[in-house]
Amino acid sequence: MSEAKIHVIGGTRVPDSSSEQRLVEIRQEAERRGEVRAIGIRPSGAPFPKASPETGYYGLPLLKQPPWTWKIPLYFFAGGAAGAAAVMGAIADYAGADRKLVRDARWIAAAGAVISPALLIADLGRPARFLNMLRVFKPQSPMSVGVWTLLGFSGAAAATAFAGFMGERYGPSLPLRVIENAGQAASLVFGLPFSNYTGVLIGATAIPVWNQNVGDLPIHFAASGLGAAVGLLEMMGNDKSRALQALGLGAALFECWEGLRIEGRGHSHFDPLKHGPSGWMTRAGGVLSGPVAFVLRAASLFGGNKHSSALRRWAGISALAGSLVTRIAWVQAGHVSARNWREPLQIPVEDQAELLGGS
Amino acid sequence: MSVTAFLTDSTLCIGCKACEVACKEWNGVTGDGLDWSGFSYDNTGSIGASTWRHVKFVEHAPEPGFGGNAPEMNSWSFSSDVCKHCENAGCLEACPTGSIVRTEFGGVYVQPDVCNGCGYCVVSCPFGVVERNEDDGRAFKCTFCYDRQKAGLIPACAKACPTESIQFGEIDTLRGKAEARLEELRRRGMRDATLYDPLDTSVGGTHAMFIVRGDPRSYNLPPKPEVPTIYLKKGWASSAVAAAVLLGGTLLAFLADGGRNGRRNGR
Amino acid sequence: MPGLGTSFGRGGATTAQQDLANADAILIMGSSMAENHPVGFQWVVAARERGAKIIHVDPRFTRTSAMADIWVPLRAGSDIIFLGGLIHYVLEHGKEFREYVVNYTNAPTILRDDFRDTEDLDGLFSGWDADKRKYSPETWLYEGAPSKETGGEKPGHSDVGGGHGKDRGGEAEDAGKFEADPSLEHPRCVFQVLKRHFSRYTPEMVERYCGVPKEVFLKTAEAFTSASGPEKTGAICYAVGWTQHSNGVQIIRSAAILQLLLGNIGRPGGGILALRGHASIQGSTDIPTLYDILPGYLPMPSFESDSHKLKDYIKKHKARTGLWANFDKYFISLLKAYYGEAASAENEFGFKWLPRVTGDHSHFGYWLEMADGKMEGLFVMGQNPAVGAPNGRLQRKALAKLKWLVVRDMVETETASFWYDSPEVERGELAPQTIGTEVFLFPAAGTAEKEGTFTNTQRLLQYRKKAVEPPGDARSETWFMYHLGRRLKEKAKKDARPRNAGLNALTWNYSTEGQHAEPKVEEVLQEINGYSLRDHKLLENYKSLKNDGSTSCGAWIYSGVFPQPGENKANKREPQGYLGHGWGFAWPNDCRIIYNRASARPDGKPWSERKKLVWWDEEKKQWTGLDTPDFEKTMPPDAKEDIRRGQGVEALGGAKPFILHPDGVGWIYVASGLKDGPLPTHYEPLESPISNPLYPKQQTDPAADKKERPDNPYAASPGDSRFPYVLTTYRLTEHHTAGGMSRTLSHLAELQPELFTEVSPELAADAGLEHGEWATIITPRGIVEARVMITRRMRSLWVDGRRVHHVGLPYHWGYRGLVKGDVVNDLLAISEEPNVRIMESKALVCNIVPGRRAAGKGALRQLFFGTTRAGGTRTSLESKSVESK
């Protein structure tokens, strides 16, 4: 405790009338508690702001909150789904899976290839200067790595989908094949990091809730993206694919584990993921993409042909929604974490109620 | 070209905010808003896009017979904060456009004509310094008065400071001065004086050092700032694992499933 | 500044800010120097770094306290008790610098036997005329001086004028006849009178009535008084925390006494630094904007007294001994500067054309006449009285009685806009439709947009060139005044009435330059410097002035600033030495620490090596040193004094440093020149929660003028139960005075965007205030609302068995600008300190209640009928504390 001592010089200064005693108490109370609780002073409403090792600098945030709008979580969502879809499309193609699945996956990837950069660019403070990103390649900047990945992915996914479409429409030709195959290979290569690099992007920042989870975030985001991609494919009618079912189950299982991991950790870094609006959102996202999706899928295994499709579609919708909510929740948690001056100042929370009371 | 730095000594600062205003005037920084905070005499709150130098007011209970300079008491200290110009700067490493560069003076400089406002530096600064200006879209912070230093002038804030609380000079000389000053203050009985220069963290020291009295946390100076690049290894490793699992899992799923489902499903 | 003027001879800071670095202790009291003089404060910091003790005595813990070693909170308005306590401490413990006191002060001088002290007469000095409400000061004179009965000149200032006068005390002819006792033992010598006078100012007394714990007081007293003697010096800095009291001049006098006793005047690291306000406020008393003095502290002739003839006027003001023996030279040279050729010995150099003072024409004097509808028009240039002047409601309503109002400013100030957006308009007291005042708003050029000098706080003239052209129609003051004068003269030329004779005779022949015909400012400075009329050569300094009309000089004290064509010393920028000679020009004679002869022993050697400044060079047979000697350069230290018969400075001999005084010494006791007594004595502020502990029958300074009237009412004093708290007003670094120059700029306005009131947690609990919420502050004159800042920097003090809570209010806000707020000066009363006629802004009483004030007419209702409320006193706190347990 850094309680400042009241220096009463010579000790003779405090006349011992009761009101005088009360005044001394008031002063001490003001110093200790940071507010005065007396009649006429609203106990909760009269913050007596303090700068101290216990309060930081008047409880003002040390870190800056992310300046991003809703577009960025949406970008995380779209990118994750598109990346995973591209990977699935390619593998499914190589494995000789159903053409529709391959085609749908390519379309999802292509759609992501268009939407993702649009979202990213729109969120720039100076969108016209997007190309400045391409001045340099900086391996130590996940944003730079990500932009180049995005570029590669977008080009590849779009080319693949385009060539596939042309081939189907006007008949196959060699150049189209080449483009399609090369594009597919490239979108596999780029899709893998693209589906999860955003985990590194936010993980390697100064925001505690993000950087403390940097080891899990990419996997978490990959699983989330996979769940979303599977869900989308199923909703597009691929609800009989056992491979998709298996992947969906896998993703949901991982998300269950991720939820348990977060809930199980006691460290205050995790508070924004557990308390307040961002906490509830994280939970909602986790439940939708984890347990709900898992249970629906499990049920679909035993649901017989009639119900199975519907259940899988619902599982897909749940995973999809879960993935979106999860991205929003993580960004929101970043905001809350940035506002929490205690974390970067390494000030332990004394009073849990106080923390729950507000951010 | 010598490598320069600031040493801001709060035991000399009178809280006049001349540095804050001089910075805004020299750099044409926009207004910060006209809100009263109730936080002592500080109404601009923190460093940000519209305040590049910022004077903090750390208030305690004074006692008669002890001025703020009394060794026993640290009653009201003022500390002028600024971008730390980190040796390993989170903002610089993170910037995807190369807008943020290190100058020949050792400062960390945002080139306003290159920045595209991606905002990634904002979340990458462990000191919460750089910020996107919402009107303009770009990120702004202290330039270390690159323009003035180029012209052989000292930064506007240091120039305006009447009490030499902001000292500017060659970094090694200043580090030496800081040590000597600290010793001097301790000798005078101010045993709570500390030098804030996070040399032993991943930030690797800064070009803006601070002498403060009491716990640096009262001044929103983090005890252990880290440059976020230290998280990269773990992050990319996780990313690789994720990619591998995704690749493997997908392969496994589709190979195991063979073509059967597809055929059944197909036209 | 008659506090310093009467004590030492000149109404200016005795030292330079740079010299503070040499002090061993610095007492800052009545000022928040770090906040209001931040640049000068660097030398206080420098002194501190060299080991000097910095003491700040202030009701609040300010940014200055934060830099001090010792902070002493005291009850606002109790300064003389505190300083008297220090004087008592010095005398009691024999801490005075004996050799200095005996040789360089009037401590040995013996007073008349009919002098009676306030200690004898229950708070009045002898000579009080209860009907006229003023002193006749004969009995204050030295033994041997003529009394009324024996006839002779009446010493002192004119009765009618304010108090600036010559700023140096009266006593002209009579100086030589006094008796002295160098052993300081004579019961009627100043030293003994002083001892008796301050005998009651004990540490216990200080504790009881200033609210300063005895231990803190003793610590402070020891710290400051030990900075004395040959090896050590201490300095005192003050500003309006002292002056703006109903006995402000006497507070400064207390400081002067203390410094004379400690031997701290005229020595390096010593002195009294009057920290002056506006950029050139020193300049505006040197070349005054005041109604009762002429440039160089020459008194304005007064209509009632016998100053109708030049001869009588000069006789009254010219001294036989000391520098003022040259009074006629300075005065006639000034008349020559005014009237040129037209001034000749035959027509008394145009003396009859000078206006005469007919009454109190100070700001408050004429403003009240304005409120009574006796004035037609007003020029307001570089002032914003609608916000800056006390009793704002009265000030603004008075403006509405004018026929015309000219405001020259850089922004449209509250004064210029009173007729449509003042609170009086909102409250229905004034209506734009019915106000007859025609307002002319002229755009003024700002400091960087014009050329000229500033005279700063340490009497230093600094010249600066124009940096940019003023925008649009904005013009400099020089331009405006020159062309206004020119046009008036043109009109007067066509009208031969006698009243115009002076205007017609006035020289007004400045040459101009540029497309706007801007007068050449350097030419004006040359006119101020003065020149010989025979050969039109610029004067080297004031010693060349003549009384025969052969020299012309606009302000004798500035003479030497422009000694040769092309040598504008105010524009010099090559500082050398620690006092910065070569940068600007300090009056008089580029002397940075005045009375510096006192830095040497009577025999001319420095008191010590460490504290040497000016000394006698045996070889060169002249005074020399680190500063320009403020002394006859070649008068040796052993030159005999001959005050009884001699003439001028020579009569003072070689060992009397205070050459403006007829006896050449510093005045611990001011026999004449002040309206409220020869010695400072404690009176309570005009509004106070307690009764005067020293003189129960004499609550306030008897000579102070309350100007009490229905529109300028006062709380009952002592102890008006409706207004239980002490109110004090002050500045913030972030703003400038009435705010026209800071509330209008976003980079400054944002730093302190709202009016707030600083209160202690104790007062907050007592009055039910919440941090960040609103409070309403009420006095008999006005009502304002402010945000509450509860801070432990404010102290509730234990005074005479009860708590005294302070309410602190910075006064920078008004109803215009980027950030607006209530005008704090609406709370203040118009009052006049007897000598300089300043208001009491630092100590009054108020009430503070939670919540915002009513809007519109409601505010007036609240002011007149709602000033009381249930609870809020100390007793209620007691009951509250019981409840809250």
Ligand SMILES: Nc1nc2c(c(=O)[nH]1)N[C@H]1C(S)=C(S)[C@@H](COP(=O)(O)OP(=O)(O)OC[C@H]3O[C@@H](n4cnc5c(=O)[nH]c(N)nc54)[C@H](O)[C@@H]3O)O[C@H]1N2
């Ligand atoms: N930044 C800034 N600087 C300024 C100005 C400005 O407006 N802003 N104004 C300039 C002008 S015009 C002037 S005149 C000077 C004034 O300079 P200061 O005199 O320093 O100004 P204030 O803040 O009005 O008052 C000084 C202190 O007096 C204290 N005080 C109040 N009552 C008493 C009392 O009874 N006894 C004692 N001992 N202290 C008391 C107040 O708490 C306050 O801290 O500043 C000049 N400098």
Ligand SMILES: Nc1nc2c(c(=O)[nH]1)N[C@H]1C(S)=C(S)[C@@H](COP(=O)(O)OP(=O)(O)OC[C@H]3O[C@@H](n4cnc5c(=O)[nH]c(N)nc54)[C@H](O)[C@@H]3O)O[C@H]1N2
């Ligand atoms: N309650 C309370 N009241 C106080 C005081 C206090 O301590 N407490 N202090 C008092 C003191 S010390 C002072 S000095 C007064 C100050 O009170 P004012 O002098 O009335 O206030 P300022 O705001 O300084 O007014 C100066 C005006 O001049 C304008 N100006 C600046 N430069 C120029 C120029 O070159 N030419 C022209 N024509 N105009 C110019 C500015 O824009 C500004 O509007 O307030 C006094 N009032």
Ligand code: SF4
């Ligand atoms: S303090 Fe922040 S903005 Fe400044 S250099 Fe370091 S990381 Fe960059």
Ligand code: SF4
């Ligand atoms: S906002 Fe500008 S400076 Fe910051 S990282 Fe992005 S491009 Fe670089």
Ligand code: SF4
């Ligand atoms: S170095 Fe320049 S940009 Fe940085 S704070 Fe100082 S004045 Fe502002």
Ligand code: SF4
């Ligand atoms: S200018 Fe210097 S003294 Fe003033 S607030 Fe800034 S650092 Fe402190």
Ligand code: SF4
């Ligand atoms: S504003 Fe001018 S006069 Fe005032 S402190 Fe600053 S430099 Fe000095």
Ligand SMILES: [Mo]
């Ligand atoms: Mo002033």
